[in-house]
Amino acid sequence: MKNRKNSASAPAETTPNERLAPRRRPAQMRALQTVDLVLEAAASEIEREGLDKLTTKRIAAAAGLSVGALYEYFPNKQAVVHALVTQWLQRVAEAVDEVHPRHGGSRDVMTYLNDQFNLVAQMYEDRPGLGALIHTLDAVPELSQLTRDHDDRVTSSVASALTHYAPHADAAKVETAARCIGLLSHSFLCAALVYRTAPRDLMFANARACWLAIVTPLLMR
Known part of the structure; x- marks a missing residue:
């Protein structure tokens, strides 16, 4: 009976996602601006x-808030x-x-892939702290799950676009091509814009060459 009582009174364990969830979901403009301010400061x-x-x-401190004000939004x-x-x-x-x-x-x-790449490049360029965040994505389980979900979402979008251009292509090959395009594009953007380990023009040209090699077999009947 004693063990049963202790078990009943013990607090329920929270999942990792629950521990990382915001304390409140901002709806008003001022609250949304505060959250953006916190994220920019971080x-x-x-x-x-x-x-x-x-x-x-x-x-x-960087956001110009008290710690208590930050805790209103993030635990x-x-x-x-x-x-x-x-x-x-x-x-x-x-x-x-x-x-x-x-x-x-x-x-x-190719114009679709090029325009998409240029738009995505804006999300990589001059983003404070992005290099450190990318390095941690595989090390933290919760962030790894976010990355996997994101990769699946991007792959699905690109695959459906490729199907539009190559409606007779094998679905499995289209999905593989879409995933390769996403992974390669991410690598080239990191090298050119985040870590700056290679010239931008060279990386962008390499990306286009890879896309052409990937999509050409899909377009051939």
Whole structure:
């Protein structure tokens, strides 16, 4: 009986996603602006001091808020990082979808891929703290799940676009091509714009060459 009582009174365990969820979902413009301010401040602090030194106190100070005001929205610094990654991935996915052929227009497949790439590049360029965040994506399980979900979403969008241009192509080959395009584009953008380990023009040209090699077999009947 004693053990049963202790078990009943023990607090329920929370899942990782529950621990990282925002304390409140902002709806009013002022609250949305506050959340954006917190995320921008966190990104700046990550860029300046790195993730290891990131604290809620530093974030709040950089945002011009009290720590208590920050805690109204986020339970801890991990939740801020989670929200920051979520926001960035959402913007990348929206950029990928912006030029999808279902929205109309007369782009051919290479123009579609080029325009998409240029839009996504804006999400990589001059983004404070992005390099450090990308490095942590595979190391933190919750962030890894976000990345997998994002990759699946992008692959689905690109695959449906490729199907528009190559309606008779094998579906499995289209999905493989779409996933390869996403992964290669990410690598080229990181090298050119985030880590700056290779010239921008060279990386962009290499990306186009890879797309051409990937999509050409799909277009051939």
